[in-house]
Amino acid sequence: MSNICDHNRCKKSARKAAEHLCKELGVRFTTHRRRVFEIIWQSHKAMSAAQIMQQMDNSQPPITYRALDFLKNAGLIHHVTSLNAYVGCLHTQNPNHIGQLLICTSCYNIVELEPKTAIEKLTFEAKQHGFRPNQTHIEMLGTCKDCLKNERNA
């Protein structure tokens, strides 16, 4: 999927948000955590834990999984449940936001839609059922514009 965003800027702003958030929560943005963060933020592509570990110079699994947990709980990354993978979160300003992801299963790039797109109706329905939402996953798998174009040319 085309980099609609200027990715360097994207990454920088996420890093800033991460540092700010850690300071606020009184927790440390340690080497491992920063490392995993940077690896995930190389792109907007979904990465599996295994792929991330490959870039963590032979560190043991718990190192990576702990960092992933930390980043996820801090709202700095999303866990893409339908792929069992991770991707940077673009809305670090709003820790309560709900990720709505368009996931290309060809190039694994992910576009995160703005909050509220589909949530409102869902939240309304939940209320009707007396249901208290806690965590929501909205994931649409498919093929992105660029990959569709490549398909046609192939």
Added chain:
Amino acid sequence: MSNICDHNRCKKSARKAAEHLCKELGVRFTTHRRRVFEIIWQSHKAMSAAQIMQQMDNSQPPITYRALDFLKNAGLIHHVTSLNAYVGCLHTQNPNHIGQLLICTSCYNIVELEPKTAIEKLTFEAKQHGFRPNQTHIEMLGTCKDCLKNERNA
């Protein structure tokens, strides 16, 4: 979550749909497949593959995983990705429908919302991005009415 549905009727109609669908596709609703189907349809609760296997008298994993794959591809059950679990699908009439699930993480009961609730906006946005959807997961985790009531009484 309270059984809003008359579950016996629910189960019966699902079984009928399953048999009909298998006949239509020219595939067999074999013992294993039927077994897994019945286990999942004991309730509207999410069940993990491991839980299902426990009820399959010591049969080897591939037996269960194959049946799960079969039922999923036939649209007879949903894979709940955020729990890595399975639940019966209520809309077996429409094989293209998209599951929108309210999942109680306390009792694991699942309510499946009617199609179209949140999909339309999502689909619209996808189109804006030139994205071709293929498979969508909408899963809201939280606490259901009954479990909330129990919380208050506890």
Added chain:
DNA sequence: TTTGCAACTGTTACAGTTTAACAATAAAGA
């Protein structure tokens, strides 16, 4: 009825993913 094909099962072994547990270390405040 026999034959042949495709669907399905049985079984073993393995690969991939995640966590438990606990000891060791580092940072931050009293």
Added chain:
DNA sequence: TCTTTATTGTTAAACTGTAACAGTTGCAAA
């Protein structure tokens, strides 16, 4: 400095899912 808490290092194991291949069954055409 001392104490407390957060974080890391390490091992081993549990959990989850699949590859591969031989054997069996059901069905349809000859």
